[in-house]
Amino acid sequence: MAITFDDGPVEITLEILKVLAKYKCRAGFFCIGKNIAAQPKIFKEIIKAGHLVGNHTYTHTRKMGALSVFRMIWEIQECNKIAEETAGIKMNLFRPPFGIVSPKTQKALQETGLQSVGWSIRSFDAVLSSEEIILNRIKKRIKPGAVILLHDNNAKTVKILEQLLVFLEQNNYEVVRPDKLLKINAYS
Structure with missing residues (x-):
């Protein structure tokens, strides 16, 4: 299974990285271009x-x-541009904000050559306040091949992640990067 984070990088991302390192897990981070720049x-x-x-x-x-295809292409290209300028990588994978995959988004992905990556377990960590409810929501839906959506711009996600990784370890789940799980190329 795979764990993914949306909306970083931000300061809290560093805490997420520490927890992932502690459990020797690799994850996916779908980053906002302006946050990469910051x-x-x-x-x-x-x-x-x-x-x-x-x-x-x-x-x-x-x-x-409501974005036009032209603006959607700009959003994707600008994010990729800052990633390449910052770290020298060309990202192939895209996660649409709010999971919105409209015909316009599809057209923008065709134009830019990126591949959309969704999730199978939405944690709602960005909207629910109870760590216990969020964790139980995830645990009830866990199965092999799952892709979990979390947010690395939310402090409570650090605690939820650690508890989740303990649960996964106890139940013999292996956490892998989403590109490995889905057998797709993350970079070009």
């Missing part, structure tokens, strides 16, 4: 630790569903 050292730390990084648009606007 936190280039943290972005490089994610890569240095062996985790996957993917495109999560440049601005992560709440108006994602």
Whole structure:
């Protein structure tokens, strides 16, 4: 199974990286371009630790569903541009903000050559306040091949992640990078 994080890199990402290192796990981080620009050292730390990084648009606007194809292409290209300038990598994978995959998004992905990566378990850690409810929500849905969505811009996710990794270890699950699980190329 795979664990993914959206919306970083931010300061809390460093705490997430410590927990993942403690349990010797690799994860996927779908990063917002403006956050890469603001936190280039943290972005490089994610890569240095062996985790996957993917495109999560440049601005992560709440108006994602209303964007034109042209603007969606710009969002994707700008995020990839800052990632390449910062760390010398060309990202192939994209996660649409809010999971919105409209025909416009599909067209933008065709134009940019990126591949969309979704999730099978949405934790709701960005909207629910109870760590216990979030963790139980994830645990009830765990199965081989699962891709879990968490957010590395939320402090409570650090505690949830550690408890989740203990649970997965106790139940003999192996956590792998999403590109390995899905057999896709993260970079070109």
